[in-house]
Amino acid sequence: MGEFVVADATSVWIGAGADGATVMAGAAPRRVALLAQPGVPAAIAARLAATMPDPVVIEIPDGESAKTFGVVEMVCRRLATAGIERGDLLVGVGGGAATDLAGFVAAVFARGIRVHYVPTTLVGAVDAAIGGKTALNLEAKNQVGTFRHPARVVIDTAVLEALPVSLRRAGVAEALKAGLVGDPVLVELLERRRLDAPLAEVAERAIHVKAGIVERDFAETGERAHLNYGHTVGHAIEVAAGIPHGEAVAVGMVAAGRVSALVAGFGGEDRQRAIITALGLPVTAPGVEAGRVRALIAQDKKRSSGGLRMVVLAEVGRPQVVAVDDATVTAALTAVGIGG
Numbered sequence: 001m002g003e004f005v006v007a008d009a010t011s012v013w014i015g016a017g018a019d020g021a022t023v024m025a026g027a028a029p030r031r032v033a034l035l036a037q038p039g040v041p042a043a044i045a046a047r048l049a050a051t052m053p054d055p056v057v058i059e060i061p062d063g064e065s066a067k068t069f070g071v072v073e074m075v076c077r078r079l080a081t082a083g084i085e086r087g088d089l090l091v092g093v094g095g096g097a098a099t100d101l102a103g104f105v106a107a108v109f110a111r112g113i114r115v116h117y118v119p120t121t122l123v124g125a126v127d128a129a130i131g132g133k134t135a136l137n138l139e140a141k142n143q144v145g146t147f148r149h150p151a152r153v154v155i156d157t158a159v160l161e162a163l164p165v166s167l168r169r170a171g172v173a174e175a176l177k178a179g180l181v182g183d184p185v186l187v188e189l190l191e192r193r194r195l196d197a198p199l200a201e202v203a204e205r206a207i208h209v210k211a212g213i214v215e216r217d218f219a220e221t222g223e224r225a226h227l228n229y230g231h232t233v234g235h236a237i238e239v240a241a242g243i244p245h246g247e248a249v250a251v252g253m254v255a256a257g258r259v260s261a262l263v264a265g266f267g268g269e270d271r272q273r274a275i276i277t278a279l280g281l282p283v284t285a286p287g288v289e290a291g292r293v294r295a296l297i298a299q300d301k302k303r304s305s306g307g308l309r310m311v312v313l314a315e316v317g318r319p320q321v322v323a324v325d326d327a328t329v330t331a332a333l334t335a336v337g338i339g340g
């Protein structure tokens with residue numbers, strides 16, 4: 001619980017029972033506009049708006065369908081009609097898709113207005129709201145976007161504690177990743193308390209890992225790649241198997257754990273697998289077509305010069321990027337039940 005600044009740019013508030021003043025703190029706008037996903041986030045936005053002066057509330061489409069130029073145009077027109085101007089405040093309320101959209105709109109409307117985020121999912125709180133990447137989907141997911149930090153992130157732990165278990169698990173998968181690359185205490189906490197781990201502490205620790213890396217490498221020229229631990233194989237499995245991102249990353253971390261053991265002497269492979277299992281996340285992706293996964297991984301390889309590169313752990317909290325050969329990819333896939 002408390003407030004801290006990350007990446008020299010974003011003040012993060014973590015506590016229970018945020019109101020309009022909590023969300024607007026640090027800004028003195030003439031007007032405030034809230035973008036909210038339907039359902040629970042819309043109800044949260046309505047509650048926040050009730051304690052704000054003359055707010056404009058705009059409902060956006062749910063999930064990925066919000067991250068389009070069409071929705072950006074709709075929102076910008078609504079902001080213009082409502083008289084929102086440069087010195088005003090935009091607040092994004094919802095999961096990572098809502099804050100990705102809000103950040104993009106705030107970067108371009110009136111050439112840039114202040115934006116605050118109220119992430120209502122754990123993935124949003126520990127990952128999407130932190131680090132200043134905004135995004136729209138075009139030919140590929142997140143193909144369009146800007147690097148621009150929100151000025152404030154308000155994380156209401158009462159909202160996070162009420163999440164359905166699937167959303168809790170998805171967020172815990174990303175938090176575990178953060179712990180594995182940068183915070184052994186967070187890994188121990190998740191090992192001990194599993195899905196019952198207190199989300200305020202989980203979020204704060206995961207945020208510090210991500211923010212620390214982003215502070216050192218905002219534009220993703222080097223160290224920021226460490227945040228992709230588990231994502232090379234994970235992303236391929238997500239696409240090939242059509243399973244949720246958090247589950248795919250869990251399997252991807254198991255694969256990366258095997259590569260870590262093979263090329264970096266990582267001794268925590270079995271422990272990592274046990275923690276993932278204890279969190280109710282999958283450790284294998286049986287039945288997924290190996291050829292398709294390999295083809296998707298090869299696309300990754302094409303994007304980076306010098307062969308396929310993966311993030312591995314020498315130990316918990318000590319990630320590094322290594323080039324891997326085909327035999328190592330085969331071993332990684334075998335470790336998660338993908339053969340052939």
Ligand SMILES: NC(=O)c1ccc[n+]([C@@H]2O[C@H](COP(=O)([O-])OP(=O)(O)OC[C@H]3O[C@@H](n4cnc5c(N)ncnc54)[C@H](O)[C@@H]3O)[C@@H](O)[C@H]2O)c1
Pocket residue numbers: 037038039040041062063064094095096097098100120121122123124127128129130131132133134135142159162163164167170
């Ligand atoms: N910018 C970044 O650095 C970054 C990092 C990670 C992920 N992302 C993006 O974040 C998105 C994934 O985040 P997400 O999982 O939050 O997705 P999401 O925003 O699509 O939310 C998932 C679902 O949860 C619902 N929801 C939101 N809050 C809820 C609540 N309190 N209770 C019940 N349901 C609720 C939403 O309406 C939606 O249907 C992706 O678009 C991804 O690209 C961005």
